[in-house]
Amino acid sequence: MRNEFSYDAFAPVLFLQNSKLLETHKTGSVQTKTKIEYNFYVPLAQLDFGFYGRRREYRTIRDGLLHKNYRAAIIHGIGGIGKTALITHTASRLRQHFQGVYAFDCRAGTLSPDMILLELNRFLERQKNSALQQLMHQSFKPVELATFMGQVLSQIRLLIIFDNFETQLAGINKKHEIRVSNLN
Secondary structure, X not given: OOXXXXXXXXXXXXXXXXXXXXXXXXXXXXXXXXXXXXXXXXXXOOOOOOOOOOHHHHHHHHHHHHOOOOOOOOOOOOOOOOXXXXXXXXXXXXXXXXXXXXXXXXXXXXXXXXXXXXXXXXXXXXXXXXXXXXXXXXXOOHHHHHHHHHHHHOOOOEEEXXXXXXXXXXXXXXXXXXXXXXXX
């Protein structure tokens, strides 16, 4: 025997104190525009519920980036302790302090300075910023490209996140070294 329910069995019901019907009036159509935010790109796992348990770490990162003028923060630890949740929460909360927030998920493939340049250039162009355009379609050694990108990006207040960067590391002689030689 198959149990079948009609979906209208779960419809919300409004009980009124009097016997008059609920009256509605059409006041005009409401038009809402969905605003696309071109300055926030964080394709990382998002929390299904509120941020919990890492408030002290969040405040340390926030104070370092905003008040102590730190240029980088490295968050490391064993898998599953909430590093990605911490950085997505931080990016969401601090986004108004930056011209843009861009996250690379390093598990998606091998990073290279050329790929980082291309992705960041596309990101900035969507914001009508052509700061990296001068570096496009030129041939640089990886070290030179990284130096030039660093000079250009030092003029723009961006929060750039490299999540799961440990996938780019290889344990060599009990030291962690960057596996991809052109990222050194």
